[in-house]
Amino acid sequence: MTEPLKIALAGLGTVGTGVVRLIETNAQLIARRARRPVQITAVSARDRTKDRGVDLSAYAWVDDPAELATREDVDVVVEMVGGSDGPALAIARTALAHGKSLVTANKAMLAHHGLELAETAEKAGAALKFEAAVAGGIPxxxxxxxxxxxxxxxxxxxxxxxxxxxxxxxxxxxxxxxxxxxxxxxxxxxxxxxxxxxxxxxxxxxxxxxxxxxxxxxxxxxxxxxxxxxxxxxxxxxxxxxxxxxxxxxxxxxxxxxxxxxxxxxxxxxxxxxxxxxxxxxxxxxxxxxxxxxxxxxxxxxxxxGAGDGPTASAVVADIIDIARGEKGPAFAMPVAELEVMEPAASGHRVSSFYIRFTVPDRPGVLAEITAAMRDAGVSIESMIQKGDPDQDGEVILAIVTHPGPESGVVEAVRILDGSASLIAPPLVMQILGS
CATH class of the missing domain: 3.30.360.10 (Dihydrodipicolinate Reductase; domain 2)
Structure with missing residues (x-):
């Protein structure tokens, strides 16, 4: 019989217990698709006495989650602790440094430390998988x-x-x-x-x-x-x-x-x-x-x-199945050394239509001041809606939709009006998709 892929789970919250349920419920189907059994061997969480609605008695309990990565009976560590640093990052670094593959739903940790972790995975010949970190169960x-x-x-x-x-x-x-x-x-x-x-x-x-x-x-x-x-x-x-x-x-x-x-x-x-x-x-x-x-x-x-124990657990176990099949490609589709350094793009030249909402006092001269700021910034107005706010006496909601134009114009118009007595609150600017 093919050797099982042995899994350790760090974190037994909603998603972690969902992973346990899924692996136990669909064990035979997962084994057929993974071409080998997938077996949980060890778990870790802050409170071993808590009732989580699943039977964990068959699995070794480890108080320090980072120790999961050093166990001989673990091939893959699943990190469900959360947080960009702290225990989650320690677990991830330890697992990959020991050549264990890592599956995580931790988008914050990856956004801040993803390149470091991906590079460590490449050097160790391990996989770094994170389907569940983006949009839950959506592949x-x-x-x-x-x-x-x-x-x-x-x-x-x-x-x-x-x-x-x-x-x-x-x-x-x-x-x-x-x-x-x-x-x-x-x-x-x-x-x-x-x-x-x-x-x-x-x-x-x-x-x-x-x-x-x-x-x-x-x-x-x-x-x-x-x-x-x-x-x-x-x-x-x-x-x-x-x-x-x-x-x-x-x-x-x-x-x-x-x-x-x-x-x-x-x-x-x-x-x-x-x-x-x-x-x-x-x-x-x-x-x-x-x-x-x-x-x-x-x-x-x-x-x-995009969330929930079932969909997110589904994405986690899909990553585990990939690893069981031997799929250990680069975490970000190509090796870290080949990822291109791109400077941030400016937005001022980008052309779009915008919705701009002003909260203003209901008095003469306000509209003239706002439209003058638009004119001076080179912003062309397509339409305008003005309505009183029923919850605030004397306040008016003024909404402007612009013709397509460079974003820098809208930014300049808002700058001109900054600090004006005609504005009760800062304007809200929203881009119109596809314009």
Whole structure:
């Protein structure tokens, strides 16, 4: 009989216990597809007395998760601890240094330390797999590494955070404001008690940086991702977008920009207005969806559950099966030494239409000041909507949609108005997708 692939699990939270259930439930199917049995031999977590709803008695328990990587009965370490540094990074470094393959769903750790870990894996002849780190159960990492391998990918963009998508689509359906929907999302378990990483776009930025590296053969550069979250989006913005034929989605977008001569990497996470006819406009709830555009394959759409124990565990075990088959290729589709260093791309020359929302006092002269700033910055106005805010006496929501033009113009108009007594709050600027 073929020797089993022996697995150690570090972290037994929702996803970790999901991996145990999946391997136990589908053991025979997994063995047939992996061409060898997959066997859990050891586990580690902070509290060995906690009832996790799965029987762990058959597995060795290790208090220090980094020790999993030194055991002779372990071939692959599955890291489910989380966090960009600390125990998770120690586990990853130790596993790869000992020649053990590593499977992780830890997008934060990879965004900050992925190149180091990939290089260590290459030197050790081990695999570094992270399908579950991007979009849960959606096979977008392998889709780009293998399925689109023959293509020059021109653009990758999509909905990369289920919490934000749940909040925005619920705001559409109910007319409620951001704070109320966030509180509901926390109560239902869609948002963390501290939702900052999700709602400020950081989680999506981690994922985007990984996709960009794979898609464009670029060295990871998380620090270069321009990141704006959804916390400033109002119910009024949602309603006005709908009146204009759009929905609002938090979109991560990356592409190679050659406008400045040498190739530069453009990476952005921010709320976009998405035309209702676009595939991403119909992605509701905690769903993720990623679009990749290749020069021969055209547009590819990857869509599905972006989180949860079942989908994420499915992606983790898919990586384990790949390793069981002997698939240990470079983590980012090519060796680290061959990944190209790309400087961050400027955004000022990029041409698009924009939605700009101003919160202003209801008094004469305000509109004239705003339109003068647009004129002086060279921004052409396509349409304008002005509505009073029923919750704030004397406040008016003024929304402007621009004609396509360079982004630098909108930035300049906002700069001109900075500090103006005509603005009650800073403007919210959202790009219109595909314009």
């Amino acid at each position: 977008v990492v392998n889709g780009l590494i293998d399925g689109a391998a023959a293509n020059a990918v021109e653009r990758v963009y999509g909905i990369l955070n289920g919490t934000c998508n749940y909040i925005l689509s619920t705001m559409e359906d109910t007319g409620a404001d951001f704070g109320d929907v966030l509180a509901d999302a926390q109560r239902l378990g869609y948002a963390e008690a501290d939702p900052t990483f999700d709602v400020e776009g950081i989680d999506a930025a981690h994922k985007l940086s990984l996709l960009a590296s794979i898609a464009f053969g670029a060295r990871l550069d998380f620090d270069a991702v321009e990141c704006v979250g959804i916390s400033q989006v109002k119910a009024a913005d949602i309603a006005q977008a709908q009146d204009l034929g759009y929905v609002i989605r938090l979109i991560g977008m990356s592409e190679v920009d050659t406008a400045e001569g040498s190739p530069r990497l453009f990476q952005r996470v921010r709320p976009f207005l998405v035309p209702t006819g676009h595939p991403l406009a119909n992605v509701d709830g905690p769903t993720n969806a990623i679009v990749a555009e290749g020069n021969f394959v055209g547009r590819l759409l990857f869509q599905g559950a």
